[in-house]
Amino acid sequence: MPELPEVETVRRQLAAALPGRTVVDVDVRLARTVQNATPEELAAFVRGRAFAGVGRRGKYLLLPLQPRREGGAGDEPEQLVVHLRMTGRLTVAGAREAADPYTRVVFVLDDGRELRFADVRTFGTIHLCGPGRPAPRGLQELGPEPLDDAFTPDVLAAALRGRRAPVKAVLLDQRCVAGVGNIYADEALFAAGIHPGRAAASLTAEETALLHAALRQVLEKAIAFGGTTIRDYVNGNGAPGGFQRCLQVYGRAGEPCPHCGEPIARLRLAGRGTHFCPRCQR
DNA sequence: ATAGCGCCCTGGTGGC
DNA sequence: TGCCACCAGGGCGCTA
Numbered sequence: 001m002p003e004l005p006e007v008e009t010v011r012r013q014l015a016a017a018l019p020g021r022t023v024v025d026v027d028v029r030l031a032r033t034v035q036n037a038t039p040e041e042l043a044a045f046v047r048g049r050a051f052a053g054v055g056r057r058g059k060y061l062l063l064p065l066q067p068r069r070e071g072g073a074g075d076e077p078e079q080l081v082v083h084l085r086m087t088g089r090l091t092v093a094g095a096r097e098a099a100d101p102y103t104r105v106v107f108v109l110d111d112g113r114e115l116r117f118a119d120v121r122t123f124g125t126i127h128l129c130g131p132g133r134p135a136p137r138g139l140q141e142l143g144p145e146p147l148d149d150a151f152t153p154d155v156l157a158a159a160l161r162g163r164r165a166p167v168k169a170v171l172l173d174q175r176c177v178a179g180v181g182n183i184y185a186d187e188a189l190f191a192a193g194i195h196p197g198r199a200a201a202s203l204t205a206e207e208t209a210l211l212h213a214a215l216r217q218v219l220e221k222a223i224a225f226g227g228t229t230i231r232d233y234v235n236g237n238g239a240p241g242g243f244q245r246c247l248q249v250y251g252r253a254g255e256p257c258p259h260c261g262e263p264i265a266r267l268r269l270a271g272r273g274t275h276f277c278p279r280c281q282r
Numbered sequence: 283a284t285a286g287c288g289c290c291c292t293g294g295t296g297g298c
Numbered sequence: 299t300g301c302c303a304c305c306a307g308g309g310c311g312c313t314a
Contacts, residue, residue, distance in 0.1 A: 287311105
């Protein structure tokens with residue numbers, strides 16, 4: 001499931017391939033993937049324009065387009081906002097290279113390559129953003145980037161304050177911290193020694209600091225490994241990640257805890273499979 | 283305002 | 299071997 005490290009890995013690769021490339025044509029094979037525009041509107045929006053860069057906010061990929069003419073100050077940047085959800089893949093490949101059978105949208109580029117959006121389960125989305133076309137609500141309400149300097153232990157403490165929901169549920173709330181999903185919530189809570197079911201507001205300042213540090217370390221290490229591939233995730237070049245080898249608890253129910261040997265337990269929290277060590281995490 | 287749940291969707295898996 | 303119920307889950311919309 002693409003979370004922050006996976007999306008960041010994709011971003012870095014697309015950033016090496018897309019900027020300056022002009023979109024020659026668009027092929028929308030599944031119309032509802034493009035959430036707020038018709039295929040014709042999308043084509044009119046991007047055809048003949050070049051990508052200006054590749055950004056990321058949380059799990060959202062931001063693909064700004066070069067303005068058609070000098071835009072007035074204050075204009076919202078025109079960009080495509082892509083969310084991979086669970087099984088989405090955004091890759092750049094030569095036009096003659098074999099395509100994923102679940103390809104939903106293809107952007108034909110001016111250098112003989114294509115930007116391809118594929119998605120087995122069709123949850124992934126593309127939004128067209130600009131003047132009169134606001135960003136999706138989830139992006140507008142997104143919390144701080146966990147790897148930014150501005151994300152301090154105090155910022156995390158403020159997000160947890162007053163929340164009686166399980167701390168894992170709050171970590172999954174994108175308004176609390178951007179980009180944390182099921183895998184890295186479990187891994188960070190394990191690294192911090194905190195039980196995922198603890199009420200968020202019950203964490204001490206010390207525990208909050210541990211969780212803050214654990215979140216950053218887990219996310220940074222996962223980026224260094226190119227993300228986690230359980231089944232579907234591939235990076236911008238179509239290759240899997242490597243962090244699945246580093247997972248301590250996620251997907252390891254019944255296996256011994258790497259710290260104490262106690263079998264990893266599994267429960268359902270916030271509607272998600274949750275993995276933790278009953279002895280190490282209190 | 284917050285917490286919790288069902289829904290979307292399809293392929294893979296495990297049980298019989 | 300075949301069938302089928304079940305599971306995976308991010309974000310959203312709904313309810314209490």
